[in-house]
Each structure stands twice: as C-alpha cells, then as structure tokens.
Amino acid sequence: MSTEFDLEALLATRGAERYDLHTRHLNPQLPRMLHTIGFDKVYERAEGAHFWDAEGNDYLDMLAGFGVMGLGRHHPVVRKALHDVLDLNLADLTRFDCQPLPGLLAERLLAHSPHLDRVFFGNSGTEAVETALKFARFATGRPRVLYCDHAFHGLTTGSLSVNGENGFRDGFAPLLPDTPVPLGDLDALARELKKGDVAALIVEPIQGKGVHESPTGYLRAAQELLHRHKALLIADEVQTGLGRTGDFYAYQHEDGVEPDLVCVAKALSGGYVPVSATLGKDWIFKKVYSSMDRVLVHSASFGSNAQAMAAGLAVLSVMEDEQIVARARTTGELLKSRLAALIGTYELLADVRGRGLMIGIEFGRPDSLKLRGRWTMLQAARKGLFAQMVVVPLLQRHRILTQVSGDHLEVIKLIPPLVIDEADVERFVDAFTAVMDDAHSGGGLMWDFGRTLIKQAVAGR
Missing domain, CATH: 3.90.1150.10 (Aspartate Aminotransferase, domain 1)
Structure with a gap:
C-alpha cells in the first residue's frame, strides 16, 4: 500500500529551494539570468x-x-472542466477506440475556419509545426519549405529548420531543406517557387520576434503564387490565434486568405495542459492517411488526451460566452x-x-x-x-x-x-x-x- 502523497506539504517544506533546485538539476543559466536582472x-x-x-x-x-x-x-470554467473530466474516470488513451472529446473539440475549432476539414491534435506549438511540415512535404512530394526572415516556429529539429534566427539554429545542423525569404517579398517567393521543389511557405501573420505584421495583401498574393506552383500555405497561429490579434485567427484580417494548414497551440487549453492542433484540408489528410496500413503513420502518445480536449472545449466556450x-x-x-x-x-x-x-x-x-x-x-x-x-x-x-x-x-x-x-x-x-x-x-x-x-x-x- 503506497503512502499518501501530500503535494501541499512538499511545497511548504521544499518550495523555498526553488532557485537552488533549478541551479543544481535543470538549466543553470535560467536562475543565473534571473538573478542578474533582478527577476528572481x-x-x-x-x-x-x-x-x-x-x-x-x-x-x-x-x-x-x-x-x-x-x-x-x-479561469473557473476551465478549472471546473478539468476537475469534471478527472472525476469521470474515462477510458482515456486506449489508442484503439474513438473517444468523443477529440471529435467535439475538432468540430468546434473547424467552425472558426470553415474552409478546413480535419484536425491532428498534438502537445505543443512546435509539434503542430512539425505536423504541418510533414503533411505538406508528403502531400506535395516535395522536400523544401520556405520561411520568412526572423520567423520563429519552434525549436525541435523540423521547426528549427524554418526558424529565422541563427542564434537558435547554430550548432544543430544539418536541418531540413529550407530557404528564407523576406516577409512581404513576393518576388523572392516567386523565384524560389520557380525551382519546382517547394512544398510550402510557412508564415506567421504577425511575427512574434519584433511584432512585424505581414504587409497588406501579402498573404493573399502569396497564397495565389503558391497554389499556382502547386505548393501550400501554412499559417502559424500558435501565438497569434485564438483571439490574440482581435480576430479568431490573425490571417482573417485579410480577405480571401484560406491557408492549407493552420497551426494552433498555446492558449488552446487555457494554460493548464500541453495541447496543439494542426488544422488542414481534407485532401492533405487523406493523402497522409491513405490506407489502414498508414493509420498510425503520424501520431502522438499524449495527443487527444481527455484533459487537453476538455480544457480546449472549455476555452472555446468561454471565448464565445465572454466575447x-x-x-x-x-x-x-x-x-x-x-x-x-x-x-x-x-x-x-x-x-x-x-x-x-x-x-x-x-x-x-x-x-x-x-x-x-x-x-x-x-x-x-x-x-x-x-x-x-x-x-x-x-x-x-x-x-x-x-x-x-x-x-x-x-x-x-x-x-x-x-x-x-x-x-x-x-x-x-x-x-x-x-x-x-x-x-x-x-x-x-x-x-x-x-x-x-x-x-x-x-x-x-
């Protein structure tokens, strides 16, 4: 019989060691930096x-x-949803059934981007980007992904390949085939597309690094160029999505923009549980999951877990109810x-x-x-x-x-x-x-x- 675990008591007795624990067991530069600038x-x-x-x-x-x-x-609504889902004792993550919560959350998400059809649930923004990169390369049969100078799309190897900051990339090569283009430069985009090996352009409608908005008309014109060359537009809405910029998605500030793949994460669970979503068009998903033999060709062990799905549903409900x-x-x-x-x-x-x-x-x-x-x-x-x-x-x-x-x-x-x-x-x-x-x-x-x-x-x- 296991002894009772008392989290409150543990924090009461050891909480004061927080900075020392990080120094000894985690990234030692974090507490050093915080001490230096007085953020400790x-x-x-x-x-x-x-x-x-x-x-x-x-x-x-x-x-x-x-x-x-x-x-x-x-937030009390999201908090209650998590308590409720734990109290239900659901048969979660059996892997060989179809639970209702992922389907319900996908349905609610897709209602905000009606030109998209399907969702893959993962655990983080970088994982949402990795999913989009894999799907775009497989669906088009092409290796190269374009990204914008100064972009940030994550820090795992695939997303790092489309990261526009050398400080993050240095020492981690070789990465995926990639090419940077200046944000807003349609001529540079056209030159790369003419080479015939581009799977997609991934772009933040508003770049997080420096807060630079894509020029008016750029996303729509880029989309037209990409589709003319049978390449895809990926919108990274990990930071800009879910209302951050005053529309549900930032790409919606520009009429006529309908990305082929959209990456969502961060705020989707209200900050409680790691969760991400990659939304895409039906033909892309059907190409990736083309047969029963390929049913698990792309999956995530904790993807679609009940806590994350319940939190996501609660977040979308709050967003609607509280405008x-x-x-x-x-x-x-x-x-x-x-x-x-x-x-x-x-x-x-x-x-x-x-x-x-x-x-x-x-x-x-x-x-x-x-x-x-x-x-x-x-x-x-x-x-x-x-x-x-x-x-x-x-x-x-x-x-x-x-x-x-x-x-x-x-x-x-x-x-x-x-x-x-x-x-x-x-x-x-x-x-x-x-x-x-x-x-x-x-x-x-x-x-x-x-x-x-x-x-x-x-x-x-």
Whole structure:
C-alpha cells in the first residue's frame, strides 16, 4: 500500500529551494539570468492577469506565459472542466477506440475556419509545426519549405529548420531543406517557387520576434503564387490565434486568405495542459492517411488526451460566452493608441505597432547629444540592452512583467492575457510613462542598471 502523497506539504517544506533546485538539476543559466536582472521573484499565487508574492504585492502580467494564458490563470470554467473530466474516470488513451472529446473539440475549432476539414491534435506549438511540415512535404512530394526572415516556429529539429534566427539554429545542423525569404517579398517567393521543389511557405501573420505584421495583401498574393506552383500555405497561429490579434485567427484580417494548414497551440487549453492542433484540408489528410496500413503513420502518445480536449472545449466556450475576441480587439486598440500617443513625447520611443493584444514597443536612436552618447554606448556593448533596461524597472518598481521581443532587438512585446481590463491598461501606461521619464531625465537608476548590463554583455562575449 503506497503512502499518501501530500503535494501541499512538499511545497511548504521544499518550495523555498526553488532557485537552488533549478541551479543544481535543470538549466543553470535560467536562475543565473534571473538573478542578474533582478527577476528572481517568488510568486505565491495567481488569478486572471495578476500574480501575488508572499507579501501580498500584486503584479500585472503582460506576458501571459509567452501567450499560453489567453484567459488568464485559473479561469473557473476551465478549472471546473478539468476537475469534471478527472472525476469521470474515462477510458482515456486506449489508442484503439474513438473517444468523443477529440471529435467535439475538432468540430468546434473547424467552425472558426470553415474552409478546413480535419484536425491532428498534438502537445505543443512546435509539434503542430512539425505536423504541418510533414503533411505538406508528403502531400506535395516535395522536400523544401520556405520561411520568412526572423520567423520563429519552434525549436525541435523540423521547426528549427524554418526558424529565422541563427542564434537558435547554430550548432544543430544539418536541418531540413529550407530557404528564407523576406516577409512581404513576393518576388523572392516567386523565384524560389520557380525551382519546382517547394512544398510550402510557412508564415506567421504577425511575427512574434519584433511584432512585424505581414504587409497588406501579402498573404493573399502569396497564397495565389503558391497554389499556382502547386505548393501550400501554412499559417502559424500558435501565438497569434485564438483571439490574440482581435480576430479568431490573425490571417482573417485579410480577405480571401484560406491557408492549407493552420497551426494552433498555446492558449488552446487555457494554460493548464500541453495541447496543439494542426488544422488542414481534407485532401492533405487523406493523402497522409491513405490506407489502414498508414493509420498510425503520424501520431502522438499524449495527443487527444481527455484533459487537453476538455480544457480546449472549455476555452472555446468561454471565448464565445465572454466575447473574448471582441474584448481583445477593443482593449488592444485602447492600449496601442495610448502608447502611440507617447511617441512624440519621448525621443527614445520609435514605434508602437501590432494588432489586438499583441503589441510591439520599439526604441530607437535619440536626437539629443547626451542621450545619443548613452544609446551608442549600449549599442556598442550589445543591441537590445535598452529594451532590457525598460523591462527591469517595469517589474522592480511597478510590478509589471514584460519581455524583450527577441535577442538583439530593441523591442518590448506585450502579449497579456486577453482578459485584461481598462484599469490594467491605465496601470501599464502610467508605469511605462514613469520609466520613460526616468530614461529621458538623464539621471539615475535606469542608466546605472545599464552599466551593469554592459558589464554582463561584455563578460559574456
């Protein structure tokens, strides 16, 4: 007879060791990085778009766990669905039956993209991309996949092959046959398609790295080019999908765009359970699964598990009942407009862009001599340090969690839970304004911290 496992007691006795445990047993650079920039906080609980530490201090989450917490943390409807599915004692993952939950979730997902017909369920965004790459190559009989410069599609070997950042790719070759093309460059796309070996173009309608939106008309024109050359369009909606940009999918901002394959993950389970979905056209799925001998030619051990499917169904229900997509659009427009209004006030603030609640704040070279000298010093040490200088006081002084949008980028990306409200918007804008005031005053704490970052950057070379 096994002894009772008491999770609460375990956390009570060992929880204080969290950073030491990571240092000894997991990625040692994570706690080192968090200590360096002062992000080594101890969060005790979370709800919606907020965290609380042991002292009861409230933190605003503008990161949403890299986008997985679309409904915020611990939404009661999703939480109840998970309790319910566990209490049902379902015969889950027998592998040789057809449970109802995957079919029901597929039906609900496909209702938002009626030109698509079938779904494969996996466990993560990178797995959704891997599925799309495999299906596109098999369906077309061609080896090469095109992707856009600066794209991010995941970090497993296949998805890494269509990753536009060398920092992630270095040392992991050889990868799949691939070719980058600039986002929005139809001529470059046409040149590659003429070679006759392209299976597909995979594209984020809004790139996560830097928050760059595809130019108006590009997706539709790219789709036409691809289909003319018997290649496929894959839309990576892992971060942009499920309402993030103010439509259910970001590709829907452009009329006439109907991708052949769509990748979904992150927010689909409300942040509780790993889950992904690759949606596609009927003929593609039927080509991959062409006979009973090929019934398991592509599968996932934990794919379609009951917890993930129940969470997904609950998330879609909440999105409909609480009008989450419209809410993200309205709140996002408010946040973006409030931030864009500051551009003329602060010379270090270069641009505010994005859609819905996916917003990029870019910093650039100032005009005044004093600030220009300090900016140049930071850029010489490592590009992206000023954005980090903004992120740190937002957390340290204002208890707001944000992120730099990518390595060597002077861009902060805001991807908060889609349930933030007007008060949260005002809190962020007030805090950001205070940080910008400090940066432009020429004094104090931000630039002192900048010197610390420069030392770290130089030492890390």
